Amino acid sequence: MDKNLYGKHLVMDAYGVDEKKLRNRPDLIKLLSRLPKKLKMRIIGKPVVLKISSTIFKYPDWGLSGFVVLLESHISFHTWPKEGFVAMDIYSCKDFNREKTVKYLKNYWRPQKMKIKVIIRG
Numbered sequence: 001m002d003k004n005l006y007g008k009h010l011v012m013d014a015y016g017v018d019e020k021k022l023r024n025r026p027d028l029i030k031l032l033s034r035l036p037k038k039l040k041m042r043i044i045g046k047p048v049v050l051k052i053s054s055t056i057f058k059y060p061d062w063g064l065s066g067f068v069v070l071l072e073s074h075i076s077f078h079t080w081p082k083e084g085f086v087a088m089d090i091y092s093c094k095d096f097n098r099e100k101t102v103k104y105l106k107n108y109w110r111p112q113k114m115k116i117k118v119i120i121r122g
Contacts, residue, residue, distance in 0.1 A: 008091070009118070036068065
């Protein structure tokens with residue numbers, strides 16, 4: 001990556017994901033533990049996955065939000081289980097292979113449809 005750039009930001013929206021997968025907190029913690037290793041990035045904070053309660057936000061469904069801090073930046077996601085939707089971000093100041101990352105995420109989420117954007121920061 002060019003020295004004047006500040007990173008690559010992969011933004012993913014996945015639709016038609018199995019509701020059980022979007023509610024499976026232990027598996028999502030594993031995702032946040034394994035994906036950085038696949039990208040050759042280093043975890044510096046324990047992955048966190050929190051249940052977002054409807055009592056807090058007055059939202060009828062609950063989802064999970066997850067985050068892991070990397071030496072190179074972060075990976076995060078937010079799930080909407082009843083809608084079968086997950087939004088995920090991977091931001092890194094270290095370059096990473098977009099195609100391999102998208103393939104890994106498609107295999108993990110198994111969505112009916114995915115939208116991917118890559119933003120070069122800086």
